[in-house]
Structure formats: structure tokens, C-alpha cells
Amino acid sequence: MELIIDNLSKTYANGVKALQNISLEIPTGMFGLLGPNGAGKSTLMRTIATLQEADTGTIALGDINVLKQKNELRQVLGYLPQQFGLYPKISAEVLLNHFAVLKGITNKGERKELVESLLHKTNLYQVRKQNLKGFSGGMKQRFGIAQALLNNPKLLIVDEPTAGLDPVERNRFYNVLSELGEHTIVILSTHIVDDVKELCTNMAIINQGQVSLKGNPLQILEELKGKVYKKTINKQELNEYKQNYKVISDKLFLGKPTIHILSDVNPGDGFIQIDAALEDVYFSQIFNNTNLKTNK
Structure with a gap:
């Protein structure tokens, strides 16, 4: 399966051209989207995630017309935004179970098995009873990945996921994303070059709303x-x-x-x-x- 973005453009009401004729073909695996703050990365991620509209262009995930079939896309989408809120006085296990209910996983046994599996996958099982207010930045990011995986997504979007993480937490996060990229389209939007160097087999650089370079990192080098x-x-x-x-x-x-x-x-x-x-x-x-x- 591929995510195909064709001539996507977005201009805000204040005249800022956030996206200018963006075209990308993103296959299964880790895809790095590099660019400075304000380059248009988050606008592109939110548009793919159906959180805002584009002015022109198309996005297709397999047979899904992303801009027109929003509900169909959301059923196969996992999304970890740059900033997200958590309930500080609830444990990781309880909140993840709550999110699973919201995702429509109504069978109690199936839900329990899924929650435990994701807590293991993100290396949070040992702290599953701990309230989220006590989590480090990296632990919160890994919890964010866990909730994004509840629906077994075909497309996973992570926006600036390692900003502010210490080297140990960053490496743990790398390992989680690398494993996911074996069977899923994972888009990693970041301004940290090392994130792309460590993880991605394909990449693009976006600047001032335009794609300035794309390809395999080794070939680009x-x-x-x-x-x-x-x-x-x-x-x-x-x-x-x-x-x-x-x-x-x-x-x-x-x-x-x-x-x-x-x-x-x-x-x-x-x-x-x-x-x-x-x-x-x-x-x-x-x-x-x-x-x-x-x-x-």
C-alpha cells in the first residue's frame, strides 16, 4: 500500500502559503519529513490526518480518497501530534483501556489483551499502574504511540516525536518506531536530522511549503x-x-x-x-x- 499526495496546496486566511503543490509517494516503511519550524510539515500532517482541509490537490491511501472519505481514513489511521494532553491522575493502563473503548473495542477480553500487548510493545507494562503525571517525556511519547496503535493502523503519523527527549528515551522511541515501520506506513515529521538518519529509508525535505528534495538518504548523500x-x-x-x-x-x-x-x-x-x-x-x-x- 502507498500514500500518494498529488499537488496539495494550502493558503491560510492571512496569506501564508503553508503548502505549495506538494507531491509525494510514500510506501510502507519509515518516511522522514525534514524541515525547519514553520516549513509546512505540521500543516501537511494535519491535512493527511483529516484535521484540516486543503485548497487543492488529492491524497490517496490505497483505495481511500483521504480528503473525501475521512471516516474511512480515520479507521486505519494512527496519529501522534506534536502536543497532546493526558489525564494526569489516571494510570496508563486505565486510560489506554478507556481509549480502546472509544475506538469501538467493546469485547472486554479482547480489549484487555490488546492493552497489555501495547503496553509491552512500548515498554510501559512495568509502570502500567502508575499515574501519567509521574511519566517522563519519553514515557508520555511512548504512551502516545500505544494509543495511536489501538486500531492496528495502516498509516501512522508522528509529528516531532523526539523533541525534548534525552538520548536514552530517544533510542527507546527509535526502537518502537523501527519495529512499526516493518509493516506500516510511518511518517516521521521532524526538524531533527538524526531522527531521519537513524530510522528512515525514504525522506523528503520541505521548506517554505515546498518539497525541495526527496529520495533515499543514502542515494541523496x-x-x-x-x-x-x-x-x-x-x-x-x-x-x-x-x-x-x-x-x-x-x-x-x-x-x-x-x-x-x-x-x-x-x-x-x-x-x-x-x-x-x-x-x-x-x-x-x-x-x-x-x-x-x-x-x-
């Missing part, structure tokens, strides 16, 4: 092979280097900026060639609008 160079410079030199080179990123190292540039030839001048990272691809698209080959 091949396009930058031999073209990325770095150098540590003085702070006062940064603007000069930005004028003379295609600087795609700068970071402080021991108090001095280390810059990464794109160049088809060895620039000399003390630059060292390095292996391209997905972060270099991301910055080249977001900040410099560099035209890499895509499979559009």
Missing part, C-alpha cells in the same frame, strides 16, 4: 560525495567566507566557528575534504537552496 569541505576560522572572518564560498553550516568548536562548504573542486585555502552527512544535505537545502539531483 551520494550527490554530495567529494563536495563537502570544512575549516576552522576566526569569528571575524565568517562573513568574508560566506561571501566567497558556499557555506552550508557553521558551528562553534572550542570557541571558534568550524564551517562546512560545498565545492565541486578542492578549494585549497586550508579546507579539508570530509564525508558528507545528512545534516549537510539538510543545511544545503534549507539555508542555501542548493540544487541537488532529486527524483521528482
